[in-house]
Amino acid sequence: MEILQKGKYHGKAKRFKMVSSSSGAHEDSSTADVLLDLGSSRIDRPFTYFVPEEIRGGITVGSQVLVPFRARLHAGYVIGCGASADSDPNIELRPIVSVLDPVPLFSSEILDLSRWLSQTTCAPWVECIRCLIPTGILFRIREFAVKGEVKTGEKLSPPEEELLSELAPSLPAERAPR
Known part of the structure; x- marks a missing residue:
């Protein structure tokens, strides 16, 4: 129908x-x-x-x-x-x-x-x-910058770790939803 x-x-x-x-x-x-x-x-x-x-x-x-x-x-x-x-x-x-x-x-x-x-x-x-749907229970996709392992399971190299530690304070903790 x-x-x-x-x-x-x-x-x-x-x-x-x-x-x-x-x-x-x-x-x-x-x-x-x-x-x-x-x-x-x-x-x-x-x-x-x-x-x-x-x-x-x-x-x-x-x-x-x-x-x-x-x-x-x-x-x-x-x-x-x-x-x-x-x-x-x-x-x-x-x-x-x-x-x-x-x-x-x-x-x-x-x-x-x-x-x-x-x-x-x-x-x-x-x-x-x-x-x-009641407010507050909907799932929102948010992206975060995280230290440690990359999604593929590979470890960051020391220069990459150093760069991330320098950039981390200036990055927002999460991206705002669109």
Whole structure:
């Protein structure tokens, strides 16, 4: 079932596919539909990701996950689990990196309410979800400068350590979110 919604931009209609919500129980499926929290209302549709075997038990509707999108990692919300009927088997899906919170942030009822709110007010779906989640529990990606080992597991060389120790006092402790 598809619903046409009048878009905010240039008076064009946006096409949204209704995503069936589950009961909230853990799903044993290999794919998940994720609505990305990009801070942009231009990309207001779910993307399908592959769920790795090691995190399948922790994925359910309402889970907040970390997924690759373009060249960066972004937080997103699982809005559906299971094989998508319109997914092409020849397309290689990108995997979900991790589950950010073991407890789902919202139920399937909140998901339905956010979808209705988005369709009624022409607001981006992700903004409607954010409005219905209690403040202070959303995961934000922050980058820090840290002494010690690099992500690859390699140790910093003595000149690199010295440079980092000189630069560290002038660097902010964390980057402000955009």
